[in-house]
Amino acid sequence: MRKIFRCAWCFEVNEIFVDFSAGEDQIYVEDCQVCCRPNTIHLRIDMTTNRVEIENEHEG
Numbered sequence: 096m097r098k099i100f101r102c103a104w105c106f107e108v109n110e111i112f113v114d115f116s117a118g119e120d121q122i123y124v125e126d127c128q129v130c131c132r133p134n135t136i137h138l139r140i141d142m143t144t145n146r147v148e149i150e151n152e153h154e155g
C-alpha cells in the first residue's frame with residue numbers, strides 16, 4: 096500500500112510503500128525524496144481494517 100507523509104524538514108509530500116508483512120507497529124528512518132534529510136517514520140497498521148496511521152518527525 097502506498098501512503099504519503101509530509102517531510103518534517105521541508106514539508107514536501109513524500110510517497111512511501113507500507114510493508115504490511117513487517118508488522119503492525121513499525122519505526123524506521125526514511126530520507127526525504129526532496130531535501131534528503133532523515134525522517135523517523137512511525138507506522139501503526141490496523142490489520143483488521145487495513146488502516147494505516149503515519150507519524151513522522153526529525154530524526155533524533
Ligand SMILES: [Zn+2]
Pocket residue numbers: 102103104105106107127128129130131132
Ligand atoms: Zn524534506
